[in-house]
Amino acid sequence: MPELPEVETVRRGLAPHLIGRSIESVTCYRPDLRYPLPDMDVLYGKTCRGISRRAKYLQFSFDHALLVWHLGMSGCFRVQHGNAAKLRHEHVRISLSGGECLSYIDPRRFGYAGLLPIDGWQQHPWFAALGPEPLGDSFDGEYLFSRCQGRKIAIKTLLMDASVVVGVGNIYACESLFRAGIHPARAANRISRQRLDLLVIAVREVLGEAIAAGGSTINDFAHVDGNPGYFAHNFQVYGRASKACLHCTTRIRRLVQSGRSTFYCPHCQH
DNA sequence: CTGAAGACCTGCCTGC
DNA sequence: TGCAGGCAGGTCTTCA
Incomplete structure (x- = not known):
């Protein structure tokens, strides 16, 4: 599903639903994505400050941590009412303040997520060796x-x-x-x-x-x-x-x- | 080192 | 209708 334009589209779509909202709970229906999901309890009560993108990674920033998410081949996010029924292939549901929830759906389960330090995430193996952004000035x-x-x-x-x-x-x-x-x-x-x-x-x-x-x-x-x-x-x-x-x-x-x-x-x- | 192929996993489409 | 085979947006690992 996602190359850079799709991930950027997702980022823009999620921003108004998440920024300023806090995480009330996280439900993992299937934690065995490409890598095991991180323990997200530390995010309970924390407010999402922004959503950015590096390569095909979405980055949800909190005060002390960066939630990084890669959609793999078939992953997508949906925002819906918090009491909506579980969707087919919905593996994670993040309940937000305000009554909505963020659902992660991924039939092939090639997607993955990680909780990284807000400072120094650039050194993480997922990011350390990446080339420049194609829309940035250094790609010429x-x-x-x-x-x-x-x-x-x-x-x-x-x-x-x-x-x-x-x-x-x-x-x-x-x-x-x-x-x-x-x-x-x-x-x-x-x-x-x-x-x-x-x-x-x-x-x-x-x-x-x-x-x-x-x-x-x-x-x-x-x-x-x-x-x-x-x-x-x-x-x-x-x-x-x-x-x-x-x-x-x-x-x-x-x-x-x-x-x-x-x-x-x-x-x-x- | 380079470059190609395989692996991961599920669903869908085609053809027999 | 049923089933085997091929194909799919990505990335990591293995092998020559």
């Missing part, structure tokens, strides 16, 4: 070019490496490479600086447009209120194998790279 053509030197890896695989740049998952890697006209299997060290400049612009544009559209809904992604995101309507290549390229009508192809499906136009991308 010069940086990406430097990271491509000496790398024979396919550019699409490199783009999805969180130590290079965070937040670019399978969908947006495909879409960004299409927009930049770069073949996903091209070796990273065989792409000119000028073309990497275009790729950086494409990544920023695609992610920015997806955030503006409220994320992409494929199967089960939904906003915290249950409504879908709309960026999937704008996919140029993702999920369009054997369909006509919207620019040149050539059939879109699918290939597998590092175990992940890649979609590209063999005419538009080189």
